[in-house]
Amino acid sequence: MPFTVTIQALLRAIPGCHAIAFVDLSARLVLRIETEEALPQDYSDALCLRGARLLGGQAAAASTEVFGINQPPREAVPMRDGGNELFLRAPRDPDEALCALVGPNTGIEAALSQMRRAIAEIVEIAAGTARHDTRRGRGG
Numbered sequence: 001m002p003f004t005v006t007i008q009a010l011l012r013a014i015p016g017c018h019a020i021a022f023v024d025l026s027a028r029l030v031l032r033i034e035t036e037e038a039l040p041q042d043y044s045d046a047l048c049l050r051g052a053r054l055l056g057g058q059a060a061a062a063s064t065e066v067f068g069i070n071q072p073p074r075e076a077v078p079m080r081d082g083g084n085e086l087f088l089r090a091p092r093d094p095d096e097a098l099c100a101l102v103g104p105n106t107g108i109e110a111a112l113s114q115m116r117r118a119i120a121e122i123v124e125i126a127a128g129t130a131r132h133d134t135r136r137g138r139g140g
Contacts, residue, residue, distance in 0.1 A: 016103030
């Protein structure tokens with residue numbers, strides 16, 4: 001996948017980042033993950049599931065009610081296992097998101113800012129690839 005380079009660069013750019021995953025929230029599927037050290041498949045699957053629940057499941061429904069907003073959150077930052085998990089929904093495709101595992105000393109806002117720039121780039125690359133593949137499939 002062409003956006004692998006973007007995900008790899010994001011992993012290196014965020015201080016204390018251990019893993020970055022690009023996921024499909026509706027399918028609860030990890031499309032691509034880059035890590036410092038290998039993670040078990042069930043761990044990355046669970047990360048994706050947590051993202052789906054926080055950004056679109058019951059937790060998202062509860063936050064819309066509590067905060068009086070009419071759409072699910074775009075971001076979630078739970079603490080877990082002595083670090084933080086960062087979840088960021090794509091701006092134009094609410095089913096796609098980035099998930100990051102970061103250490104306790106990682107600057108959350110700076111990391112989210114980098115993730116916002118990266119997800120916009122990833123979505124553009126993915127959309128361009130899909131358009132290109134569709135055109136090739138039609139022989140033109």
